[in-house]
């Protein structure tokens with residue numbers, strides 16, 4: 220479908236136009252008709268697992284009550300979301316889903332921001348009739364960031380699909396079947412994916428909640444503001460949630476051309492610096508509390524004095540590639556204002572030159588957004604450890620790979636599963652390895668009882684790319700196949716084992 | 727530890743499959759045949775053979791009813807508790823077996839001869855109630871039939 224045809228249908232008397240391949244559920248959402256849904260998620264697609272999105276097809280085929288997430292919109296279709304039959308079915312399904320739910324909203328952190336609450340009420344299930352025994356579970360310790368409460372699960376499979384399919388980690392999933400189903404790890408232990416925090420956002424109920432903000436506030440207590448993550452250069456969109464001037468948690472904010480629906484754990488769980496008591500909150504001049512304006516005036520005064528005394532060449536104004544663009548621009552403004560000083564953003568000349576070179580090649584036409592990367596059919600990663608530098612870019616590359624893209628990692632000793640976002644990298648990204656790339660706050664030491672590496676779990680083979688056998692190029696990607704297979708090479712070169720500093724001679 | 731010969735045989739089966747995951751059930755069944763049930767070691771072994779994580783093996787193992795993640799008796803009796811068999815007296819059959827063997831569903835007889843498990847659909851809906859012992863399916867099983875089946879299994883299994 221290179222040129223998707225527009226489909227015209229009618230939902231609840233509203234004419235809707237959508238591209239071919241759109242589901243009825245999405246078509247309805249596009250005109251702000253919300254049909255309850257749990258298993259369908261825009262980033263994960265459909266699963267047909269929860270049966271709560273029922274609508275009635277009045278005209279078109281198949282007629283009658285259908286699951287709107289599984290039903291492609293068709294020309295001339297007439298759909299009702301308010302038909303008594305569809306409403307009754309949704310109500311019934313929600314009642315089943317609630318049978319095992321503990322109804323513990325008062326002590327659940329999800330309360331107030333819970334899709335299950337919303338859709339239960341929307342579905343008209345307000346009165347419990349079931350008085351039998353409920354299914355109960357033992358919860359797991361999933362690390363310092365995420366709280367597990369399995370009793371609240373409505374088995375929509377979103378978490379397992381996100382964790383394994385979307386994010387490519389293998390230590391969490393779904394066990395059992397039917398009424399004996401369990402979403403968790405094989406045993407207690409910290410979740411290994413560097414994207415695990417998204418379970419909090421993606422679970423429609425309170426099975427996974429942010430442990431770092433446990434029992435601190437309700438949704439309506441928060442000071443919320445749209446914001447941008449400051450922890451790497453990608454600029455994922457976030458919503459920080461604060462209360463009483465303390466940053467309690469960070470929630471992913473949807474931006475389809477940047478981070479989509481998700482953020483990485485570094486972006487989510489690095490509140491420490493913001494809340495640290497040592498963080499300067501008051502401007503001081505000569506150790507005297509002053510207003511910001513006064514402080515700026517004092518700064519300018521002293522800089523002027525300094526320049527008069529020592530000459531314009533004696534001042535360096537230092538930015539950083541890891542500082543926000545705004546901050547770096549302000550550094551340049553300051554130089555303009557003073558008419559003096561040397562601007563410096565890099566710690567060595569080569570880095571500066573390369574950055575200049577790369578930036579000069581960038582045009583509006585060839586610059587790619589994260590959304591473009593997710594849809595790319597070939598990705599070349601040059602001298603970059605994506606998970607350490609910009610985790611969400613690794614997740615974007617993984618989506619490209621899942622769609623059949625070829626991925627090349629050139630010129631660095633990062634194993635190929637970097638872009639795949641699997642656990643090898645999860646571990647590296649979690650460990651507070653280098654000061655410039657801090658992991659999330661308070662990384663707990665590995666618990667001896669929770670082994671992170673299990674046989675066979677270290678380096679899972681790439682998942683077969685949907686729709687064909689194309690996956691990562693070569694069986695052990697990391698370098699291009701030319702490097703690996705050149706007859707002059709005495710034995711296969713492992714992408715991750717090329718000694719540091721050695722360059723591939725083939726191109 | 728599993729014998730090297732079995733490991734090589736399983737490796738071959740995995741290599742023959744279109745994707746390793748396809749061979750998962752096969753691998754788990756063979757390991758179970760060898761160990762009596764799918765032990766933790768067998769799960770780890772399967773993970774290595776299939777190139778997936780132990781959790782992913784666990785996902786598959788716990789999905790299938792005839793893969794046992796706990797020790798079972800020498801004979802496992804699966805009694806269908808799906809709707810067709812239930813309508814034909816499956817519930818009575820299960821209760822009868824519990825009483826006859828003196829164990830509850832899910833338990834193993836003290837001599838280790840039998841484990842009694844409920845099971846959803848043995849694909850024999852037209853001939854319910856159905857019971858499976860070992861790999862043999864029995865149709866339209868009455869309580870008397872069930873007792874006879876147990877006695878026969880006892881005889882065959884006797885050392």
Ligand code: SF4
Nearest residue numbers: 372373375376378422
């Ligand atoms: S844990 Fe949450 S996301 Fe996962 S299946 Fe249950 S309700 Fe869905």
Ligand code: SF4
Nearest residue numbers: 448450451455486611
């Ligand atoms: S990738 Fe992570 S650290 Fe970088 S901007 Fe996005 S959420 Fe923040």
Ligand code: FES
Nearest residue numbers: 258269270272288
């Ligand atoms: S949203 Fe359609 S079946 Fe779950």
